[in-house]
Amino acid sequence: MPTNLQNERLHFPQVGEVEVVRIKRKDIELQVQPNGQCRVRAPLDLSLADLSALVEKRITWLEAKQAITTLNARRPKEYVSGESFWFQGDEHSLDLVKHGKRSNLVFDGRKFLLLPDAASEGKKWFTQFYKREAKEIVGKLVSKISSRLGYSPTSVKILELGARWGSCSKAGGVNFNWKLAMLPPRIVEYLIIHELTHLDIPVHSPEFWRRVEIAYPEYRQAEAWLKEHGSKTTL
Ligand SMILES: [Zn+2]
Structure with missing residues (x-):
């Protein structure tokens, strides 16, 4: 580390x-x-x-x-070598290369490797990658945070939520944008706490923010971070 x-x-x-x-x-x-x-x-x-x-x-x-x-940061991706992509809050560059692995796109711990033939559908492969990773990352964090704070969401889903980071269902489930896989873990943690708190309090009332603050004291910084960097997650 x-x-x-x-x-x-x-x-x-x-x-x-x-x-x-x-x-x-x-x-x-x-x-x-x-x-x-x-x-x-x-x-x-x-x-x-x-x-x-x-x-x-x-x-x-x-x-x-x-x-x-x-x-x-705000420009749509072109899927060319040297371009960089976020993953868990860090930036990693892309190499178009015949990497010999089974998937079109792989992450080797440092770089993204994409088969040159798959570059024209780069957006599709990156989306698929982030969705898969988000399921893993968010799934684990939701169960960890839920048990710490005493919530029990009925389901956890990774969805295409457009400009929203998360939402919750009337049935008591929480949904998250697959783009969470791009964000720093600390910010993901905030977004999870935010949605879990909505299970009890649907609106952004003072009581809602008070509850969020108890679980995540620096929530204002997290909101500011999202405001500043959130739009850079465009693929
Ligand atoms: Zn909210």
Whole structure:
């Protein structure tokens, strides 16, 4: 697991703050998060001063990458190599490659690999991937959070919900948008708590928000995050 125990950060006028993640590796790796925030994965024993010098050398590249990320965020996908896609809050690039696996689209832990012949239907394969993952991720989290907070939804469904993140049924079930698979786990947790709370209180009354806040104190930040980044989940 990547760690940033010291909460190390670098700052460059060109790109702003660069988060430092220490990891067992020999070289550094620069990344730009979907929100434009830069991150560097660095060897455990590299001093912050040396790291800063290494990042500085590649700052022009990082600045360009950040500009493209911000620009691309709201643009429909083209399904070409080098394009990036969200998965659980991190950005991963796409490679069009004959990968020899059975599905058209696979995720290898770092990158998305898509068969070149399947690129014309890229949207379909990514949607299918996210739906499958959302079922797994959301299903597990709903049962964990439900038992912690004392809810018992009658069903949990992953659906095409358009611009909505979640909804609940009169029968006491909760439904979630498959795009939750793209979002950071902490935000997914908020959306689940939000819908579970609706099982008891259907409207956004002060009592509703009070209940949400008890379960998820930083709900305002989560709402703000969704407002700022939610539209970047367009495929
Ligand atoms: Zn609501």
